[in-house]
Amino acid sequence: MNEEKRINAGYEIIESCTIGSTELVIGHNPKAPNPYVCWYCKNGTDYFWGCYVNELSAAREKLNERYQTECRLPYNNPSSPKQKSGDDRER
Numbered sequence: 001m002n003e004e005k006r007i008n009a010g011y012e013i014i015e016s017c018t019i020g021s022t023e024l025v026i027g028h029n030p031k032a033p034n035p036y037v038c039w040y041c042k043n044g045t046d047y048f049w050g051c052y053v054n055e056l057s058a059a060r061e062k063l064n065e066r067y068q069t070e071c072r073l074p075y076n077n078p079s080s081p082k083q084k085s086g087d088d089r090e091r
Helices: 056-072
Strands: 011-019 022-028 036-042 046-053
Touching: 011 056, 022 056, 036 056, 046 056
Parallel strands: none
Antiparallel strands: 011 022, 022 036, 036 046
């Protein structure tokens, strides 16, 4: 990452990617029992879905799984057709 180092719960964020308004990150804390974690972050402040693992490759695999899931969600896919609300119906 070319940006300034970020730390969350003792884990330094070492990799990240963004899909829509969701950021997926991998954190590293060499002193933790499971030194790698994969999180997703909404709006840059709240981290959710912590998956703690022992190897960086496992964290990358979990990040990739979450990336695939997030790509399928409609709020992260602006090209998906919008459903018409009751007020937008054709008359």
